[in-house]
Amino acid sequence: MTIRLYNTLTKRTEPFVPLDGKAVRIYSCGPTVYNFAHLGNLRAFLFTDILQRVLRVVGGYNVRWVMNITDVDDKTILGSALCSQTWLPEMGGQTSDANANLRLFTDYYSKAFFDDLAAIGIQKSDFVAIPRATDYIAEMQDLIRRIFDAGFAYISEGSIYFNLNEWRKHAKYGRLFTIDAENFQQGVRIDADEYDRESVSDFVLWKARKDGEPYWDFDINGVSLPGRPGWHIECSAMGQSLLGLPFDIHTGGVDLRFPHHEDEIAQSMAGYGCETSNFWCHNEFLEVEGRKMSKRFGNFFTLRDLMNRGLEALDIRFAMMSAQYNSVLNFTFFGIESAAKARRRVQEFIYDLHEPPTAESNTVVNTEELQEQLYSALADNLHTPKALERLFAFMNENRPINIAASSRNALLGVFGKMNDIFAVWEIKPRPSREIPEKVKILAERRWQAKKERNFAEADALRAEITLAGYAMKDGKDSYTLENI
Ligand SMILES: [Zn+2]
Numbered sequence: 001m002t003i004r005l006y007n008t009l010t011k012r013t014e015p016f017v018p019l020d021g022k023a024v025r026i027y028s029c030g031p032t033v034y035n036f037a038h039l040g041n042l043r044a045f046l047f048t049d050i051l052q053r054v055l056r057v058v059g060g061y062n063v064r065w066v067m068n069i070t071d072v073d074d075k076t077i078l079g080s081a082l083c084s085q086t087w088l089p090e091m092g093g094q095t096s097d098a099n100a101n102l103r104l105f106t107d108y109y110s111k112a113f114f115d116d117l118a119a120i121g122i123q124k125s126d127f128v129a130i131p132r133a134t135d136y137i138a139e140m141q142d143l144i145r146r147i148f149d150a151g152f153a154y155i156s157e158g159s160i161y162f163n164l165n166e167w168r169k170h171a172k173y174g175r176l177f178t179i180d181a182e183n184f185q186q187g188v189r190i191d192a193d194e195y196d197r198e199s200v201s202d203f204v205l206w207k208a209r210k211d212g213e214p215y216w217d218f219d220i221n222g223v224s225l226p227g228r229p230g231w232h233i234e235c236s237a238m239g240q241s242l243l244g245l246p247f248d249i250h251t252g253g254v255d256l257r258f259p260h261h262e263d264e265i266a267q268s269m270a271g272y273g274c275e276t277s278n279f280w281c282h283n284e285f286l287e288v289e290g291r292k293m294s295k296r297f298g299n300f301f302t303l304r305d306l307m308n309r310g311l312e313a314l315d316i317r318f319a320m321m322s323a324q325y326n327s328v329l330n331f332t333f334f335g336i337e338s339a340a341k342a343r344r345r346v347q348e349f350i351y352d353l354h355e356p357p358t359a360e361s362n363t364v365v366n367t368e369e370l371q372e373q374l375y376s377a378l379a380d381n382l383h384t385p386k387a388l389e390r391l392f393a394f395m396n397e398n399r400p401i402n403i404a405a406s407s408r409n410a411l412l413g414v415f416g417k418m419n420d421i422f423a424v425w426e427i428k429p430r431p432s433r434e435i436p437e438k439v440k441i442l443a444e445r446r447w448q449a450k451k452e453r454n455f456a457e458a459d460a461l462r463a464e465i466t467l468a469g470y471a472m473k474d475g476k477d478s479y480t481l482e483n484i
Pocket of ligand 1: 028029030235260
């Protein structure tokens, strides 16, 4: 089935076809590992996870997914600095070597990041490569040299800058994001990794060494420039090294369109002489309780914060799929409760489909049509809410017990395909709840005590049964035991 995706580069929703006709090469801007991942970060990775799953399951493509780890930038350097308050004992003791400290600091948050990703259903093995920026310094230096030799970079006070004015004579700057002409500031240099569109000017490719900060040696045309890479050059070099240019899809949050992705396009075109990516796909922001997530509003949450409140990571994954990736998602505590209930409802339906059919099980389901409808919703720019709406409509119209034995396997196959994308259910029979012998004896004793109207004894035994994790429900002539 043809998958259609909104392409920020062309500002249109277009049919997707891999450039080499076979494998889909995806590059995702990964985390900057200086802190624990918050909900906004996770939405970006969940979006790409859904994208790559839809491409595999609905499109039938092989996917080569690369996500980088930004382990050198302004934030990670600040966090790993000597005497930094963000240094935790778990990271090990700081040394006098700033490069080693940076590695220890970012190792800690990389591990935490992958633990969080695993909790929401994304495994390291889903990627073909997870490059760390500091392992690709030589490739970044090679690209900077190419840009320099092509005449689009210059050296100033030990740093190297991209010459935007020169570049704009050759190509458009502002392909993903509209930039007003008056915002271009000639001859101004920006050293920060992030900047706003009010002052678009020469951005840094390589930053001069600062005392006490990590650095790498760099010799460019006989000039020694010890320092470290700017943030934007990292993704350009890693994407080219691991996937080749142009690759099929570049992903990231909308906030990365400018300057990060705009700079990536300019650098790769200036240095490698080709486009970066055929499609650029960006996920929208996430709000919490109707407002931009911010520590100031008290609505800033990491995944760990929410799990500490007793929420399940897979309910969070499912809740995020209630909105299409390119619309603003309002994450609320009420919404996550509804998502948890909806997720369990699907799970119960799957369990019930495994139960033996009865005399009433005679509804034959057109499973091919159902799958087609679900797939076409997902193929429509990853419209997860539309697919879920169809799934729930089907569940509202059908009770598992009524479904004919002949339709059940095919229907479980459809739920299995949905789970290959949503990844929040288990496609298997309801786990058996074997009641321990001890609990059965307690229940029998309590039933006798009740019959003998010895209510104090019966109540004491009920408390013991509850403590063991079971609920005893009395009927007229018998009782049942259930898991709590
Ligand atoms: Zn990036």
